[in-house]
Amino acid sequence: MELDPVVATDVGSQQAIARVFDGLYTYGDGTDVVPQIAAGSPSVADGGRRVTVELDEDARFQNGEPVTATDVQYTFEAPEKEDAASQWAVSPVETVETVDDRTVRFRLEQPYPAIEHTLTNPIVPKDVREADRKAFARDPIGAGPYRVRSFSEEKKTQLARWENYWGEPAPAIDRVTFAYVESPITQLMGLVTGQSDVVEPISPRYRREITTITDTTVAEEPGFRSFFFGFNCNDGPTVERAVREGIARCVDVEKLVEQFVAPVGSRQYSTLPREIAEGWDLPVEEWASAVPPKDTREAKRRFEEAPVSVGKLTILTSKHPVWKELAHALASGLRDAGQSALVEAVSWKQYLERSVSGSARDYAVFVGEVAGNGDPDSFLYPVFHENAQGGTNGIFYNEETVMNHLLEARRTTNRQRRRSHYEAAISRLNEDQVYVPICSFKNSFAHRSDLQHFDVHPIAGLNPRVTSPDGAVSVEGR
Structure with missing residues (x-):
């Protein structure tokens, strides 16, 4: 697992990253994008070759510093400069310009039909990441609703709610832990014993029986x-x-x-x-x-x-x-x-x-x-x-x-x-x-029945959506 969104490409990393970082835009229920750090919809000109985005003036990183156009520019330029595996996603962008502190302009050599997806990339703070990239990959600072509490590569990532999250909705769950469990039977026992609130993916071996073995609800969505x-x-x-x-x-x-x-x-x-x-x-x-x-x-x-x-x-x-x-x-x-x-x-x-x-x-x-x-x-x-x-x-x-x-x-x-x-x-x-x-x-989850407002998104890296534009997941009675 890797917590630096500039270089991470695997789903497991993206699932934790999506809790810690916000992008200019995020997804609603489907693949339509909605503003997150952006103050509104992008302005498109020159036949789709120029895209301008205004930033929300309240957007802050977890160290209290504002999210600036310079941070956005850096986020989109870093993959190509560092020859990162993720550079394919930003390569249609020819240049990124900072018009002012809260305005960024993307110039494309050719119109790119999937540009709205590119604009969902998580935004990183330039100064913090450049100070120590290796440390940033283990203990990053983002603008999202959760902060990293602890990180162990290929084992466990613990996140804690950022109480001063600038955006909406505010997270309702105090702590989220991502644990890598290889064995399907161990996953199942985690639900039975209450050690786990959610498991994903559901093993094909136990899909038909899992709700009768445990007090859980199955949530599924055709997956991309x-x-x-x-x-x-x-x-x-x-x-x-x-x-x-x-x-x-x-x-x-x-x-x-x-x-x-x-x-x-x-x-x-x-x-x-x-x-x-x-x-x-x-x-x-x-x-x-x-x-x-x-x-x-x-x-x-x-x-x-x-x-x-x-x-x-x-x-x-x-x-x-x-x-x-x-x-x-x-x-x-x-x-x-x-x-x-x-x-x-x-x-x-x-x-x-x-x-x-x-x-x-x-x-x-x-x-x-x-x-x-x-x-x-x-x-x-x-x-x-x-x-x-x-x-x-x-x-x-x-x-x-x-x-x-x-x-x-x-x-x-x-x-x-x-x-x-x-x-x-x-x-x-x-x-x-x-x-x-x-x-x-499918993006398939089994979750405890007292988990409220748990929805599954078709884009795997967004799951589990502890917070989304439609609300926050909560636990009944806690």
């Missing part, structure tokens, strides 16, 4: 979070298409989803969750019909035809139980096809580093995840575009026409043109077998 097997197209045997095609035929993804994911997730056929793909009228069923079935004999033939020796294939995964089950299922299929396969389940920090290295020593295949914001760009550009290689892209696929489609889709606000670019890019990615789409997970 996708999982896939990504191939290393940079180094090793999976550079060869025949090898990738062979691996893809070693696994029955439909069965995997039914066995390890349902009912808390569903099958998909690109990195776009089905709700988004269908909302853009993309050819989901056509992509589904083109998926090669599991065929061990055909897999063996592809491996034999490959111009390289396949050797031992490393499947990299985090220690998340479902991720490991998916990885081991693929490894089993590879062994059935006569190939040697090794599953490496590593710590989250190691996974984030190794899954984007592009080195065959680290992985031939990785279990990948992308959490987006509802716009197709957030599911495709960071996973596949060459500009994100080594940051959020561990696939290292460089087909020029796909790169151009992904780039051009960012440069037009015409929805139909964007749709055409996305259809062409996804179809080619699927055809070249650079990844195997698996599923999208």
Whole structure:
């Protein structure tokens, strides 16, 4: 886990960060943005190339200092200057100008249709972060409703209510603790014993029984979070298409989803969750019909035809139980096809580093995840575009026409043109077998029944929303 929003990209970090930091804007119930640090809606000019935002004069950081335009400018410039993995999200912004202390202006080379999502980035205090970035990552200061009380990487983060929070609504819960619990049964026992008020995600094993075992309520929302097997197209045997095609035929993804994911997730056929793909009228069923079935004999033939020796294939995964089950299922299929396969389940920090290295020593295949914001760009550009290689892209696929489609889709606000670019890019990615789409997970929570006003948001990093534009979560009787 990482508490510095300039460099953090994983959902677990973002969930804690969203309690400590505020952005210029945040999300309402869905993907429409509403002002947070901003005093109102942005002013857009020059055909979408100039966006001006006024800051709320009451906005303060937790050290009492006002949030200034300089802090906003720094927040949006830092990822590119520091070559952070998050830079893909701010790259459409060409320059950031401070008009005065409470006015900031973004200039874009081309209109960016998802700019409102970019403006939700958490704002950091320039002087505090620059004084000691390492200390800031462990004990940051934001403008949000909670302060960091203690932090232990990959174990636990404790937050305490900031009593002088400048915004609305004021938080109702004194303390929030994020604890990483790997075992689903341990999660369940936390609810039974009262040690935990909320668990997420709900294990598919216990989804149907959890409300009868515990005094809990299940809250779910279709989630903007996708999982896939990504191939290393940079180094090793999976550079060869025949090898990738062979691996893809070693696994029955439909069965995997039914066995390890349902009912808390569903099958998909690109990195776009089905709700988004269908909302853009993309050819989901056509992509589904083109998926090669599991065929061990055909897999063996592809491996034999490959111009390289396949050797031992490393499947990299985090220690998340479902991720490991998916990885081991693929490894089993590879062994059935006569190939040697090794599953490496590593710590989250190691996974984030190794899954984007592009080195065959680290992985031939990785279990990948992308959490987006509802716009197709957030599911495709960071996973596949060459500009994100080594940051959020561990696939290292460089087909020029796909790169151009992904780039051009960012440069037009015409929805139909964007749709055409996305259809062409996804179809080619699927055809070249650079990844195997698996599923999208619901954002699923089990929470104690005395928790009031607990709502689930489709954007994973915002959950659990202890405070939101609609109110604050409280506990009955406490």
